Amino acid sequence: EIRQSEAAIPVESIFFGGGTPSLLPPSAVARLLDALSARFSLASDAEITAEANPDDISPELVQRWRLEGVNRISLGVQSFSDEALHYLGRRHDAAKARRAVTLIAEAYSNWNIDLIFGAPPLDAWGDVLEEALAFQPPHIALYGLTYEPGTPFGARADEAVDDDTSLALY
Secondary structure (H helix, E strand, C coil): CCCCCCCCCEEEEEEECCCCHHHCCHHHHHHHHHHHHHHCEEEEEEEEEEEECHHHCCHHHHHHHHHHCCCEEEEEEECCCHHHHHHHCCCCCHHHHHHHHHHHHHHCCCEEEEEEECCCCHHHHHHHHHHHHHCCCCEEEEEECCCCCCCCCHHHHHHCCCHHHHHHHC
């Protein structure tokens, strides 16, 4: 797809996302970045973001990503509540999320935490936000939990919070 794209388009931002790019070996990230640099006009200060799950983060991965040119991490923490993480079906627990955030914050000046609101226990949301803010991330992305038809959560749509509660949480 990169080779078939229009050449010489100026690129200021690259985002490796849409799931679990943190499972992609750093050598594959390097190959993709080389291909993108060869095809497009990549700005010297381009923001290159990798989306990551907390349980994939290790000091070695962080170091390799930095060496390969990744200069921003989007960390899918989702919650610092073990109960909410379990409800969401996440692989990591709150302790792993905290370790990952600490590693990322030490290695990167440009990073973000993704959080999901609307997952039980709803009364934990304030504590989750306070904990996220305590890490002083440059960016926090908030997503409301959605129960889309045809998905595992779609079958649990009766558990969704009402619009007023969702708005209050946001």
